[in-house]
Amino acid sequence: MKRFCPKCGKDIDDSNSINNFCIDCYLKDHELVKIPDLDITYCVKCNKIRYGKIWYNNFENVKEAILKNVKILDLKQTKIDLIFDLNFESNKYKAIFNIKSLLGNKIKEIIKEKEINLKKDTCLTCSRISGNYYTTILQLRFNNKKFMEIVEEKILKEIETIIDNINEKTNKISATIHVVREEKQKTGTDLYLDNLKISYNIVKHLMKHKIAKEYKTSKTLVGVSKDGQRVYRTTFCIHFKDLNEN
Numbered sequence: 001m002k003r004f005c006p007k008c009g010k011d012i013d014d015s016n017s018i019n020n021f022c023i024d025c026y027l028k029d030h031e032l033v034k035i036p037d038l039d040i041t042y043c044v045k046c047n048k049i050r051y052g053k054i055w056y057n058n059f060e061n062v063k064e065a066i067l068k069n070v071k072i073l074d075l076k077q078t079k080i081d082l083i084f085d086l087n088f089e090s091n092k093y094k095a096i097f098n099i100k101s102l103l104g105n106k107i108k109e110i111i112k113e114k115e116i117n118l119k120k121d122t123c124l125t126c127s128r129i130s131g132n133y134y135t136t137i138l139q140l141r142f143n144n145k146k147f148m149e150i151v152e153e154k155i156l157k158e159i160e161t162i163i164d165n166i167n168e169k170t171n172k173i174s175a176t177i178h179v180v181r182e183e184k185q186k187t188g189t190d191l192y193l194d195n196l197k198i199s200y201n202i203v204k205h206l207m208k209h210k211i212a213k214e215y216k217t218s219k220t221l222v223g224v225s226k227d228g229q230r231v232y233r234t235t236f237c238i239h240f241k242d243l244n245e246n
């Protein structure tokens, strides 16, 4: 017996119908996929983006998190792809979801577009760097110039690698560390850093080097916080020695 879609009159059979409606009519009346609101903050300085509470390095990295929030209501064997259509000149940002799913007994493609509410801002890291915010100074000091020329670059490189590894592992800004400023001194280098705890871990790590002689910690009172707590800045000064000296 011939069957018809009660809404549009199209011929239907098992392959092109759901619940006795043609697929197109059924899709119009039923929300099968629920796309979340897309509120995204974009750092104009480093291009990182925040979705929810987390900062991501780029739009590619945020896809998974967005897709996790897509609700599939009444579909089977669904596969979703997401592409972004971003136009920074006209300030128009869209997310295009390509949903492939088993409808009737065929794989059908459903395209859904959602506007992205994109807010341009500066992330905490960038505002700290531009505001020259730091909590800790790490001083590297060398007893003689020749020795300094041989090892200082290596030690700076090592610190850079440690910092990169730490920052790559986390999306939490409070668990990251940055060199806000680097100042060359006659007998070494001063690094201005924005995380005391990690700075201390770096100091402990550097002290494992044979050429590390000792380190000293000092604190400077820099002010009082809003809730009346004294705010200190910590300086770690590491002395390195030529292995020939004692």
Ligand SMILES: [Zn+2]
Pocket (backbone or CB within 6 Å): 005, 006, 007, 008, 009, 010, 021, 022, 023, 024, 025, 026
């Ligand atoms: Zn129909």
Ligand SMILES: [Zn+2]
Pocket (backbone or CB within 6 Å): 043, 044, 045, 046, 047, 048, 122, 123, 124, 125, 126, 127
């Ligand atoms: Zn930034």
